[in-house]
Amino acid sequence: xxxxxxxxxxYIAITVMVLGSIARYDRDPFTWKxxxxxxxRRKQLVxxxxxxxxxxxxxxxxxxxxxxxxxxxxxxxxxxxSAKQILAIVxxxxxxxxxxxxxxxxxxxxxxDPRIRQTSSVADIAILAIxxxxxxxxLGTIPVSIVHADGHEMVKFMTWAQMILxxxxxxAEYVAGAAVVFKLHIFLGLTIFxxxxxxxLVHIVSGIAAPFRYxxxxxxxxxxxxxxxxxxxxxxxxxxxAE
Numbered sequence: 208x209x210x211x212x213x214x215x216x217x218y219i220a221i222t223v224m225v226l227g228s229i230a231r232y233d234r235d236p237f238t239w240k241x242x243x244x245x246x247x248r249r250k251q252l253v254x255x256x257x258x259x260x261x262x263x264x265x266x267x268x269x270x271x272x273x274x275x276x277x278x279x280x281x282x283x284x285x286x287x288x289s290a291k292q293i294l295a296i297v298x299x300x301x302x303x304x305x306x307x308x309x310x311x312x313x314x315x316x317x318x319x320d321p322r323i324r325q326t327s328s329v330a331d332i333a334i335l336a337i338x339x340x341x342x343x344x345x346l347g348t349i350p351v352s353i354v355h356a357d358g359h360e361m362v363k364f365m366t367w368a369q370m371i372l373x374x375x376x377x378x379a380e381y382v383a384g385a386a387v388v389f390k391l392h393i394f395l396g397l398t399i400f401x402x403x404x405x406x407x408l409v410h411i412v413s414g415i416a417a418p419f420r421y422x423x424x425x426x427x428x429x430x431x432x433x434x435x436x437x438x439x440x441x442x443x444x445x446x447x448x449a450e
């Protein structure tokens with residue numbers, strides 16, 4: 208089971224996320240969005256959304272850099288494993304509390320307000336609940352990380368992630384002895400990847416890709432006013448009125 212969950216399941220989740228997102232964009236491009244409810248309880252939306260998105264963004268970048276950066280680079284920069292671990296605990300803890308606070312505000316707003324709930328699908332509420340659970344699990348790893356402040360436990364997760372990314376066998380062995388809270392956190396994270404194409408999370412890709420699509424657009428869009436597009440008087444006289 209350990210081999211399946213942490214050696215095979217990652218490839219299943221990532222494959223479904225990539226191919227499912229491409230298929231959805233190709234077949235249902237008009238669903239590739241996050242439905243807005245900003246006209247309802249706007250103040251709570253703004254505060255919760257800012258806290259949630261800023262916190263999640265910091266966590267995402269931290270996980271991306273922390274897990275996928277080769278260990279030799281940290282060693283070359285003189286960053287010890289313990290220093291990296293402390294940085295991850297402090298920065299991740301602050302960002303996690305921010306994201307969890309904002310997420311609870313967004314969930315309470317979407318669940319309690321009957322008008323907003325009517326505009327929300329089951330998938331909208333479910334994925335937000337899963338993200339909140341993932342944040343709770345992430346914060347739950349902090350006490351365990353403090354016990355292993357030397358950073359060697361984190362090196363195992365870095366090795367696992369980089370072996371999965373480079374298709375090396377035996378990656379699951381590095382997770383086998385980890386605490387249960389870490390295993391649940393990794394498993395739920397992979398499950399979020401699996402559910403990605405079927406939820407509103409796809410709008411994340413739009414936010415990342417939009418600037419590049421704008422810069423690589425084929426040309427400028429020419430916009431004329433109604434007055435500019437009107438026919439000149441000389442051309443109007445040449446037109447034949449309809450019978």
